[in-house]
Amino acid sequence: MKRMTTSLMVFFFVLSFNGFVLAKDEPVGDLTTPEVVGDLLWVRPLGLMHVGLGAMFYVISLPVTKPLKKANEAKEFLITYPYDYFFKRPLREM
Numbered sequence: 001m002k003r004m005t006t007s008l009m010v011f012f013f014v015l016s017f018n019g020f021v022l023a024k025d026e027p028v029g030d031l032t033t034p035e036v037v038g039d040l041l042w043v044r045p046l047g048l049m050h051v052g053l054g055a056m057f058y059v060i061s062l063p064v065t066k067p068l069k070k071a072n073e074a075k076e077f078l079i080t081y082p083y084d085y086f087f088k089r090p091l092r093e094m
Helices: 002-020 033-065 071-087
Strands: none
Touching: 033 071
16 A cells, blocks of 8 residues: 555656646747736736735835935835836736
């Protein structure tokens, strides 16, 4: 029984790495409608929420970052980078 359990564990462990074989390259070509709609209706609104949460955490972190003179770095990390990623990038470019 112990040997069978060990064999099954090894089998499933080896089987779990086969997902990398099925990885596909990024499609090259024109934008498809589902990708554009998904980006506009799901990814961009989630980005807006992400920027809002980042702004909230920035304000919360100000009592710590202001005396350490790290407020600008915190602003770039929590607000500027997410904003640039979600709203200044072209459609479907992740």
